[in-house]
């Protein structure tokens with residue numbers, strides 16, 4: 001099977017269910033690179049790094065693997081050099097680290113809401129990172145100089161954003177995703193927005209806790225909004 005054909009055949013189960021932490025799956029492609037052997041499985045439950053969200057960690061038949069996405073869109077799982085992974089056609093047991101998955105999904109989903117609230121203020125998105133301990137959204141700071149001129153003003157804006165965030169979270173909208181025939185996925189947070197996204201999300205905003213905007217600062221030409229979030 002070519003990589004493109006394998007990509008078409010790979011069912012991305014993590015697109016449908018953030019909480020599918022383990023599955024039996026079939027090896028649809030396998031190979032060996034300089035950094036170690038790899039397999040691609042279907043259904044696939046691993047989120048590979050992308051869109052500012054770190055990759056899942058987990059195992060294939062108990063062997064630690066790291067997921068990544070090929071240029072063709074196939075999610076492959078690479079093990080350490082010398083590991084023995086199952087052959088094409090074999091059935092294997094997949095597992096992802098549930099706590100890491102939930103933490104990433106919480107940070108990522110909170111990032112959607114915060115990005116929406118920034119844009120609702122007229123801010124232009126300029127980037128994001130949803131890595132634990134360093135989650136932040138970037139906005140274009142042009143035109144915001146007066147609003148953000150002093151630490152006191154920046155903290156007042158932070159408090160306004162936090163209040164808006166708390167109000168949205170209190171409503172607790174559901175989070176759903178749809179993938180069209182061309183493979184384009186749209187994520188909708190009820191009462192917030194819809195946007196194209198390939199990441200993992202909580203099922204509803206009520207699954208978030210301790211969502212806090214930590215700081216606003218203008219650095220290296222960007223307004224950086226640092227935040228944190230946990231899975232309830």
Ligand SMILES: [Zn+2]
Pocket residue numbers: 108109112187197198199200201
């Ligand atoms: Zn997303």
